[in-house]
Each structure stands twice: as structure tokens, then as C-alpha cells.
Amino acid sequence: MIDAIDSHLAILLIVLPLMAAPICVLLGNGRAAYTLALLVSILTFACSVTMLDEALEHGVIYYDLGNWHPPYGIEYRVDVFSGFVLTFVSGIGAAVLLYAPMSVRDEIPASKHYLFYATYLLCLTGLLGMCVTGDLFNVFVFLEISSLSSYALISLGKTRRAPLAAFQYLILGSIGATFILIGIGLLYQMTGALNMDEIAARVPHEDGPRTVLVAFAFLTVGLCIKMAVFPVHTWLPNAYTYAPSVVTCFIAATSTKVSVYVFVRLIYGIISPGFAFNFLPLDTELMFFSLAGIFIASTAAIYQDNIKRMLAYSSVAQVGYMLLGISLATPTGLSGGIVHMFNHALIKGGLFMVVGCFVLRLGSVQMSDWKGAGRTMPWTATAWVIGGLGLIGVPLTAGFISKWLLLTSIFEAGWWPIAVLMLVSSLLAVVYIWRVVETLFFAEPSEAAAMATEAPLRMLIPTYLLIGGTLVFGVWTTYSAGIAHAAAIALLGEAP
Template identity: 70%
Template sequence: MEPNLPVLLIVLPMVAAPLCVLVGNRYVAHVIALMASIGTFAIAMMLMAQVINTGVIRYDIGGWEPPYGIEYVIDSLSAFVILFVSGMAVVTLVYAPDSVDSEIPKSKQTLFYATFLLCVTGLLGMVATGDLFNVFVFLEISSLSSYALISLGRTRRAPLAALQYLILGSIGATFILIGIGLLYQMTGTLNMADIASRIDTTDGPRTMLVALAFLTIGLYVKMAVFPLHTWLPNAYTYAPSAVTIFIAATATKVSVYAFIRLIYGIITPEFAFDILPLDSALRVLALVGIFAASMAAIFQDNVKRLLAYSSVAQIGYMLLGISMNSQTGLTAGIVHMFNHAIIKGGLFMVVGCFAIRLGSVQLSEWKGAGRVMPWTAFAWAIGGLGLIGVPMTAGFISKWLLLTAVLESNRWPVAVLMLISSLLALIYVWRVVETLYFAEPSERVKQATEAPLQMLVPTYFVLSLVIVFGVWTTYSAGLAAEAATMLLGGPTQ
């Protein structure tokens, strides 16, 4: 079985998805989805162990060797991303039942679990494949699943948010497909390693520049890079809580992964950052996004929307690390993908806990809730500290590495702006803390009880990782550093 692990990673959730619908029972569907996700996570851990011990894993679909067949490639970077995507799927499904019961009609819950597994399939496929067109196919599987999941929200604005995401997502996907077509026109192959070996990055045709432009803009939409982020706030706000948890923790991170592969695995950083000024453009977009989104977050009353704008800002930190084009900077960008996944996933879990007991995600209706839901409120404080980047949290590790990379490149103004941006994060995190602990509770809040244990346990598990990986960084920053070293060594797909 071990040689087939890369394809089993994709097949397991893909086969389990229709079973959730066929059984016709929401409880059985949940068990099937959870078991499939646990199996996928176990495969991810085995792949990571194999990569650490023996190096890059290559699997030829159907025995057809590349470039004629589709190849799956698992290296230190893809194994790292696969691990936290599959891990968040498991935690979300453990957390989900009570939240799903309160937010999704019972008749649609089997469809929810099926679509959730398809989303997992798409995201993992994007990371595992070494074929550029396959990246597009899996991107569309995950995107279409996301549109359906978001539309399951309990308000009438959920389908509208899904439609907005569909329109912008389709534009982004079209740009990506055009870019892939242009690269295929130049090279006659879709295998990433083959494309990288055939294109001339120093004196090549102008078509390559156009292809890079299309691919970059398309991925910017999928990553929700400011100002192409407009689909994200509504999508996160009106989707069911379980959907928001998983998508916020994984979807944009996998798109960042695809962008890293494009720059470091195909186009080469020499072409993108030396011949072209893409690094400068990334820094400007990242910094503007960090400040604009953080300022927007400060003035939100809807806590989901607050966290959504925060996510746009955090994507800016990842791009800032990538733009440094250095070992430290790339390590910071990669580890922040993981750290932000657990921090933001945990915070959206907290929002789901408040939503199920208070019936609202409006901050104005959470006044004094820290007195009646102390465990849930304390969980917000832990996640908030990680989001700000307080020492001994995972967020601090990311920002420290990024600050180090910025200072190594003698970009002092960028370092100052980074420190100021952390103060903005402090403001919007503190607004929630102040409301929970220092405001007078309403009669409705006084009648609330603590969140269900089945929701609190996975919430605290995820947020405990914020502390664990803020102190013990061997399997977060260490693996990210190894992945950065591999990427800077040359094309790896």
C-alpha cells in the first residue's frame, strides 16, 4: 500500500463523498466523512515521514511516466501543506455536528458532508499533483465545492455571497487557464518540471511574460490579495460556521502554495524578482493590504467579517515573506500559512461556539458573554494573542522570522510598518475582549450557557497548538525552513 499513498490521499475522500449522499442518513454521513478524513490525515502523516526519511516521492498515475502521464509529487513543502489541510478537515468534522444541526437544515446535511469531502479532495489534489492542468482541475473541484458549501448558510445572503464568490472565482480561474494554455503553447507539456526545463527565463518570448501575468492575477483572486479580495468577507460571514472554519484555515493557503510553486518551481525567482520587479509589486500589495484590511477589521460589528478582513491582512504577511526571496523570508511565508491556519481556524471555532448559544455573531450582542461563557471567551483570548503575535504563540514565530528577513534586507521602513500593523491587530482583537469581559450583559446573554463540550474540546485542541508551536518549532518552522531550502535550490516539481 505504501507506494500508492499519494493517490490514496485523493481517492479516499473522493470515493467517500458520494457515499455520504447514498446512505441518506446525516449521522452515518458524518461518520463516513470523519473516518475518511482521519484516514486521509493518517496518509498525510505517513507521506511526511516518508519524505523526511527518503526524500521526494513521485507517483505516476496509471504507470504512465511524465511528461506523457500525470505525476504526483510529494516533497517537503507539499507534505507540510497536505498535513495541515487534512488535519484541519478532521478537527472541523469533530467540531461540526452541533454547529451543523443549528445552521444547516437536516435535509441538506448529507449534502454538506459530501461537498465538504469534495472540497478536501480538491485542495489536497492541488498540492499533490505535479501537472499544471491538474492543478486547475483540482482548483475548480475545491472552488465549486466551496460555492455550494457557502450557499448552505442560514440567511438569504448566503447564496448571494456564494454567487459573488462564483463570479470572481470564475474570473480568476479563467485567467489561470489562459496562463496554463500559453505555457503549454510554448513548451508542449503540462508537467511542471518539464515546463521549467523547457522555458527560457532569460531571453524567452514575450508570451511567457503574458502567461505569468495571467497566472499571477488569477492566483491573486484565489488568494484574496487586496484589492482582489472582495469575495472573501461575504463568503466567510454568511457561510455556516463549520464551512468558514475549514475554508478560512485552508483554501487561501493552498492558493498561496500554488503561487509559490509557480514562482519557485516553474518561472524561477530570478526571472520574477530580478528581471521583473514582481518582488516590489508584492511588497506594495502586501503592505497596502495589511493596513487597509486591518483598518476595515477594526470597524466591523460582525465578528465573522472582522476575522475575514483579518485574513486578508494575514495573506499580506505571507506575500511579504515570499517577496523577500531569501531563506528566512520564504520560511516566514511558509510557516505563516500553517500558523495562520490554526489561529484563524481556532478563532472561527470560537465564533461558532458563541453563535450556537447567543444566536448571533454580532459583537454588539456579545456584551458580557465572557461571564456566562468563560471557557469560550478565554479561547478567544488565546487565539487573539496568536493573531497579534505575542511571544510564546505561533503568530510570534511567523512575525519574528518575517521581521528578521526584512532587517536582513535592510528594509527598515517595512519593519516599522510591520510593527505598526501588529498594533492594528491588537485593536480589533481587544474590541472583542473588551465587549466579552467589561460590558454589561443583556438579559439574553445572562440566560446563555457554556458552549457544548463537543465544540469546546476541538476548539481548545486547535488553540493549544498556537501555544505549542509558539514554543516548540521543530515541526512548524523547522519543516518550513527545510521546504524553503529545497525551493531556493531550484525547480523541484
């Protein structure tokens, strides 16, 4: 019985949250829907861990839906890279739900609680589906499931600007999705296949027709919008700022990372790095836009008084580090980009949880209202300090590991000016993180902070679960950096 279940884990990973979402609606009760959503998210995480372990031990897992083999059927495919992303996305999904009830009660009307949990599960389904499917059109389908769910989740924010932010995201997201669909259609026209392995085997590289170049261009631009790469990042600051805190925690930690995952699959699994970085100068272009995004977004973050908006601009900068690793196309550089996906998911998810704790007690995300809150909410404020150190990349934190790998790869390539720019960019992170630390611990308490009490334990435990992970994986790198390196080696070895 256990073996039978194990052989179907790839489909269970999708079916569980997908079927639970409409059940939450039928239940029509917030508490019952939460219990079901939490149970499903934990089971989904268990499935992901099991499949990652299986992929590490025995290699790639293939699952043909309905026993229809490609090209006639849809294939699910889990290797070390996809298993790694599945694990941290589902793990964060479960952690955010553990954190959610009090934040949801404070920021979302009670009549919409069961709808929130249903939509949350749909968003989780879409994100996991993009990681597990080996069919390129299925990637688009799951992308739209997660995107449409995200629009609905963001619109649940308390202010009237939340629906406007969701609408702005909808417009730009639809443009990105249209570009992606056009690119997929052109690849299908060229190859007659939608399975990613078959496309990689059939698509002509370098000396092929211009259609391949056009398809790659459409896919790249569309995914850059979804990843919030500078300068097509404009949907992200408002979306993170005006969404409910629990929604921001989940989307900030997972959404852009999964889009980066798809982009890596495109370059290293379908098109090939030779076509992208040798025949085309995409590595130079990615490096330029990643460095521009790091500096411009980090500078914008320094001038924000709204903490959510500050962290949103920080996320744009951190995506730049991931793209920098992808553009290096070496085992060390690519593993640095991959592990930064994991590290940033932990750090940014934890920091937005800290923000949610302060919102619950202070009712504000404005820095001026947080003055002196470190004295009345010391555990919450300490979590901000630890997460901030990880974001900066201080040694013994997870953020240091990924930046060290990126720097090592850059020095190996002899590009020391870029290494200098990376170090300078970390100083910008010091500035905006320190502004908040100074406000929390060294300013006279505001009226709201003076009357505040520590955040509830039910929110602090999941917060420290993620924030503490930045310290754990800053010392114990076998799981994070080790698996990222194995994934990078496999991707470079499998590149057509």
C-alpha cells in the same frame, strides 16, 4: 501489505475523500454520512503525516498514475513543502469535522446534512489534490473541484444573503480560474508539457518570448484572486460572513493557504525567482500590495461589528504577511511566509470555531450581542483571547514565530522602514482583538449572554485543539518553523 499501501499513499489521499463523497449521497442519512466523512478525514490525515515523514527522511515521493510516466501520464509529487501543507490541511479538515455536528444541526437544515458532508469531502479532495499533483492542468482541475464545492457550502448559510455571497464568489472565482487556465494554455503552447518539472526545464527565462511573460501575468492575477490579495479580495468578506460557521472554519483555515501554496510553486518551481524578481519587479509589487492589504484590511476590521466580517478582513491582512515572505526570496523570509500559512491556519480556524460556539449559544455574530458573554461562557471566551494573542503575534504564540522570521529577513535586507510598518500593523490587530475582549469580559451582559451556558464539550475540544496549537507551536518550533525552513531551502535550491 503495509509496504504496498505505503507506495500508494499519494493516490489514496485523493481517492478516499473523492469516492466517499458520492457514497455520502447514496447513504442519504446525515448521521451515517458524518461517520463516513469523519473516518475518511482521519485516514486522510494519517496518509499525509506518513508521507511528510517519508519526504523528510528519504526525499521527494513520486507516483505515476497508471504507471504512465510524464509527459504521457500524470505524476503526483510530494516533497517537504507539499507534505507540510497536506498535513495541516487534512488535519484541520479532520478537526473541523470533529467540531461540526452540533453546529451543522443548528445552522443547516436536516434534509441537507448528508449533502453537506458529501460536498465537504469534495472540497477537501480539491484542496489536497492541488498540493499533491505535479501536473499543472491537474492543479486547475482540483482548483475547480474545491471552488465549486466551496460555492455550494457557502450557499447553505441561514440568511438569504448566503446564496448571494456564494454567487459573488462564483463570479470572481470564475474570472480567476479563467485567467489561470489561459496562463496554463500559454505555457503548454511554449513548452508542449504540463508536468511542472518539465515546464520548468523547458520554459525560456529572461530572454524568452513575450508569451512567457503574458502566461505568468495571467497566472499571477488569477491566483491573486483565489488568494484574496488586496485589492482583488472583495469576494472574501461576504463569503466568510454568510457561510455556516463550520464552513467558514474550514475554508478560512485552508482555502487561501492552498492558493498561496500554488503561487509559491509557480514562482519557485516553474518560472524561477530570477525571472519574477530580477527580470520583473514582482517582488516590489508584491511587497506594495501586501503592505497595503495589511493596513487597509486591518483598519477595515477595526470598524466591524460583525465578528465574522472582522475576522474575514483580518484574513486578507494575514495573506499580506505570507506574500511579504514570498517576495523576500531569502531562506529566512520564505520560511517565515510558509510557516505563517500553517500558523494562520491554526489561529484563524480556531477563532472561527470560537465564533461558532458563540453562535450556537447566543444566536448572533454581532459584537453588541456578545456583551458580557465571557462571564457565562468563560472557556469559549478564553479561547478567543489565546487565539487573538496568536493573531497579534505575542511571544510564546505561533504567530510570533512567523512574524519574527519575517522581521529578521527584512532587517537582513536592510529594509528597516518595512520592519517598522510591520510592527505598527500588529498594533492594528491589537485594536480589533481587544474590542472583542473588552466586549466579552468588561461589558454588562446582554440579554442573550446572561441566559447563555458554556459551549458543549464536543465543540470546545476541537476548538482548543487548534487554539492550543498556537501555544504549542509558539514554543516547540521544530515541526512548524523547522519544516518550513527545510521547505524554503529546497525551493530555493530547486529553482530553475
